[in-house]
Amino acid sequence: MAIQHLPHTAIPTWSGFIYQGRVALYHILKQLNTKTENEINELVLQIDSIEDFTILKSIATGGHTPISIHQVKAVKSSLYSTYKEDFEQLEGKWTTLGSQTVEAFFHMATQNEKTKAQIEVLHPNMKIYEYENNAESCSLNDIDIKIKEQIVLALQKYNIVGHNNPDNVQLLSEILEKTVSDKVIYIHALNHGGTAIRNAAYDNPIPLQNFVDAIKTDIASLVLDEVYFEGKIRNNLNRYYQEFCLDCEDNQLSPELKTKMDKYSILFNSYGATAFKEFLQNIRPHKKVSYENLEKYTDLSISEDEMKDSFYQTLLTIKESNGSDGIGWVCSESKQYFPTCINSPDDERNKKRMSERIMKTALSKMVDVPFNSDYLITSACNVDNIEAYANNVSHVNHVDTGEAENETKITQWKKVSLIDLETAKNKLND
Known part of the structure; x- marks a missing residue:
């Protein structure tokens, strides 16, 4: 034309x-x-x-x-x-x-x-x-x-x-x-x-x-395969994002903040299949990412409340990312932070349960620590040392996989902490 x-x-x-x-x-x-x-x-x-x-x-x-x-x-x-x-x-x-x-x-x-x-x-x-x-x-x-x-x-x-x-x-x-x-x-x-x-x-x-x-x-x-369910998850994430923005109060979502949030959403939509699955696993370190069939899609699907109340809220509240690949932050003390959709209360029972889930996922999926993080940002949950709280998870203290790469991944996870959004905001928006 x-x-x-x-x-x-x-x-x-x-x-x-x-x-x-x-x-x-x-x-x-x-x-x-x-x-x-x-x-x-x-x-x-x-x-x-x-x-x-x-x-x-x-x-x-x-x-x-x-x-x-x-x-x-x-x-x-x-x-x-x-x-x-x-x-x-x-x-x-x-x-x-x-x-x-x-x-x-x-x-x-x-x-x-x-x-x-x-x-x-x-x-x-x-x-x-x-x-x-x-x-x-x-x-x-x-x-x-x-x-x-x-x-x-x-x-x-x-x-x-x-x-x-x-x-x-x-x-x-x-x-x-x-x-x-x-x-x-x-x-x-x-x-x-x-x-x-x-x-x-x-x-x-x-x-x-x-x-x-x-x-x-x-x-x-039509084949209800991984490609199909990946499409459904992408669709849901976009819908949650739209609803999150629509639910914001008029004075909460300035044009500058809206532009920042749009950049994030464009980034997530641009990920290919492999990068998209890695992205999902990184923001959900407490759950295994799997959507090969209807059962796994249903059992392990992204939670609307987690995305809205934790992940999108974190991206909205904290200044634009200065981390790698457009997501994540580095504070003035050179500590690295990464957003998650963990939406768990800050009590001892939930701290222990969340830490165990993260370590079990890391052990079974051999998940890399996202953005080499020192802190994973949650809606409210604080854990100084994930390993210490995950004391019921086997192989946390003694890694016996026999593979140096896997041992490195587990060792990295032992050093990660969970931090609530309000505390992270104060550290990162200074």
């Missing part, structure tokens, strides 16, 4: 992408359910370019032209003043496009104090997006329900069996969402490699036909 007349690009934010991507998917499914396949073949989805997402149509002279631009706002506020500047920005982009046939839609996760009609009087060049039953907003939880409802309608439209099977619909929703998230990750990878985010986003749209093809996937042929 030629980009010489491209308006100012939407600023990409990873925390917004989760909700934004699902809203885009919902809108696409509505297009699939209301348009002919020939019409669908002419349309593409563009993410984080002209707007948060844009639907473009192919033109006879080549390339595409926008038919609708969409701005998505996932905040808790119902105040009109919170959105006023964004409304004006969307109207400004509509004006810049210079086409009366383009529609500009604004999507809200929270019902506004002003009605759709009142807002559109104040901002006549845009529309508040309307969902089923005249709803003028759609929450993060509700958008998942609406996506599945549209998938059922699409299966019925294309005469595909399985529309009345919730498991089929769930699998399809994951496949469709991955179509969007994979493209976002690819765009950010291009940006990381030196391509301007504006160009990377504009030049890499998704044909809507791809979503039709996904709808027609033979669910029975």
